[in-house]
Each structure stands twice: as C-alpha cells, then as structure tokens.
Amino acid sequence: MEDKWQEAYEFAVEVARKAGAEIRKAGDSEIKVNTKSSSVDLVTQTDQRVEKIIFSALKGKFGEGCHRFIGEESTVDSCVLTDKPTWIIDPVDGTTNFVHGFPFVAVSIAFAVNKELEFGVVYSCMEDKMYKARRGQGAFCDDEPIYVSDVKEIKKSIIISEHGTDRSPEKVKKIFSTMQKILCIPVHGLRGSGTAATNMCLVACGAVEAFFEIGIHCWDIAAGAVIVREAGGIILDVNGGPFDLMSRRMVSANNEIIANRIIKEIEIFPSPRDDGKPQLE
Numbered sequence: 533m534e535d536k537w538q539e540a541y542e543f544a545v546e547v548a549r550k551a552g553a554e555i556r557k558a559g560d561s562e563i564k565v566n567t568k569s570s571s572v573d574l575v576t577q578t579d580q581r582v583e584k585i586i587f588s589a590l591k592g593k594f595g596e597g598c599h600r601f602i603g604e605e606s607t608v609d610s611c612v613l614t615d616k617p618t619w620i621i622d623p624v625d626g627t628t629n630f631v632h633g634f635p636f637v638a639v640s641i642a643f644a645v646n647k648e649l650e651f652g653v654v655y656s657c658m659e660d661k662m663y664k665a666r667r668g669q670g671a672f673c674d675d676e677p678i679y680v681s682d683v684k685e686i687k688k689s690i691i692i693s694e695h696g697t698d699r700s701p702e703k704v705k706k707i708f709s710t711m712q713k714i715l716c717i718p719v720h721g722l723r724g725s726g727t728a729a730t731n732m733c734l735v736a737c738g739a740v741e742a743f744f745e746i747g748i749h750c751w752d753i754a755a756g757a758v759i760v761r762e763a764g765g766i767i768l769d770v771n772g773g774p775f776d777l778m779s780r781r782m783v784s785a786n787n788e789i790i791a792n793r794i795i796k797e798i799e800i801f802p803s804p805r806d807d808g809k810p811q812l813e
C-alpha cells in the first residue's frame with residue numbers, strides 16, 4: 533500500500549529546520565516582547581513570523597482545503613480536533629527562553645489524522661538537534677534511534693516539571709506542593725528546560741524519567757507525544773486516565789511504574805481545555 537503520510541513527515545522535518553534557522557537568526561537582533569494571557573506569557577514578532585512561514589509552507593504544499601491548521605499564534609478561540617488531517621504547531625516553544633537567551637528553544641510540528649497523532653517533529657534549534665517520530669516507526673534524534681530510560685525505581689529518577697504562565701497564588705502553591713512531595717520521595721533531581729516539547733524529547737532519549745505539567749497547550753505537546761511513545765514511553769492524564777491532547781495536562785514517562793508514582797503526588801488544579809469542552813476531574 534502507498535505510504536500516505538511519508539512525504540508530509542519528511543516535509544515537516546525540512547520546514548522545522550528552516551523555521552529553527554529563522555529563530556536562531558532572529559535571536560542575534562533586538563527582540564521586541566509583548567504579552568498574552570499574563571505578564572509572564574511572552575510573545576515576540578519572531579513567534580508570529582515563524583508561524584506564518586511554517587503555515588505558508590504547509591498550505592503551499594498540501595492546500596488549505598484538505599488540511600486543517602492549529603497554531604499557537606493564530607488559534608484565537610478553542611481548537612477542536614476533527615477527523616481531517618490536521619497540523620498542530622508551536623513555532624517557538626520556549627519563548628521566554630528565546631527572549632532571555634536561555635539556550636533551549638524548539639519548533640514543534642505534529643500531524644494528526646482521524647484524531648490520532650501520525651507523526652511529530654521537534655527541532656531544538658539552539659542545540660541543532662532534530663527529534664522526530666512516526667507512529668509505529670520508532671523515534672530518532674538526528675537520525676539515530678532513541679529510547680526511554682529503563683529505570684523503574686522512582687528514587688533513581690530525574691523528573692521534569694514547569695511552572696507555566698499562570699501565576700495565581702493558589703495554582704503556584706499546588707505546583708510547589710507537588711514538586712516538594714516529589715523531591716522528598718526523594719528523587720535524584722528535579723529539572724526543567726522551559727520548553728515542553730524539549731522536555732518530552734528528554735524523556736524520549738532517556739535523559740530523564742518523566743515530565744509532567746498542567747496548563748500546557750496541545751501545540752506544546754502534540755509532537756512530543758508521538759516521540760515519547762515511539763521511544764517506548766507512555767503518556768497519561770495527570771489523574772491516571774488516558775491522555776487527552778486537548779486537556780492541557782499530561783504526564784509523560786519512561787514506564788507506567790514511574791508515571792503512576794508521580795501521579796500519586798500531583799495536586800491537580802483546574803485549567804480550561806483547549807477545545808472548550810468541560811474539564812475532567
């Protein structure tokens with residue numbers, strides 16, 4: 533049978549590489565910063581420009597009629613996933629890092645068909661590392677296969693989490709209470725790169741055992757989700773149920789033992805879904 537989405541997968545890698553080069557170049561000039569949902573939710577002209585570059589390349593190749601497009605900078609209201617082939621992109625994941633020159637910034641491009649993620653590409657552009665995975669075909673970094681770590685003991689793990697951009701005191705309290713409990717298990721360490729897409733690739737290549745966050749969006753994690761699964765890991769909801777791309781929360785881990793141990797400590801707080809549907813408990 534003809535391999536229907538291989539061309540799209542290869543094109544996504546090409547586009548991510550070009551987008552990353554644009555980001556690197558833009559980092560050498562003055563960066564103008566605006567804010568979105570809060571004073572710490574940053575956006576720059578580069579985020580908007582790179583999203584346009586990616587979308588026009590994809591639309592030029594695949595046409596606007598047949599494919600749907602969800603992007604961090606152009607999705608105004610809710611984003612509903614349909615059965616149509618859909619591109620889900622974050623042009624600059626780690627905008628705060630980009631603004632500050634903290635060297636972890638990623639271009640994240642995912643593709644879903646019939647609501648199922650088909651492939652994901654994460655280009656960590658400051659490190660020049662290309663992570664990619666296609667459903668059923670393994671995960672790669674710079675064309676070398678990558679695998680999650682085989683650690684099963686939580687006390688031998690490194691865990692990543694982030695603080696997000698909603699700094700309401702009651703949410704921050706829950707985030708820190710969760711982190712305190714995990715730190716005191718004790719785990720070997722807590723880390724955070726400042727980009728969800730890169731964090732998921734760190735799980736996929738075995739550098740850490742798990743990454744969890746509440747408050748991320750579908751464009752932060754769609755590509756990373758394919759890469760983690762194809763590297764042998766799992767993605768769950770923070771309540772232990774199945775992962776839901778639009779739920780704005782997830783735990784990605786090397787295995788179920790680590791994931792469930794983390795889930796035991798997570799203090800869940802409300803975060804409105806990306807698709808506007810009611811949030812689960």
Ligand SMILES: O=P(O)(O)O[C@H]1[C@H](O)[C@@H](O)[C@H](O)[C@H](O)[C@@H]1O
Pocket residue numbers: 604622624625626627628694695696697726727728729745747748752
């Ligand atoms: O807004 P960008 O695209 O930089 O992405 C987000 C990160 O990916 C989160 O992990 C992180 O916690 C922040 O919420 C950050 O906003």
Ligand SMILES: [Mg+2]
Pocket residue numbers: 604622624625626728751752
């Ligand atoms: Mg992002």
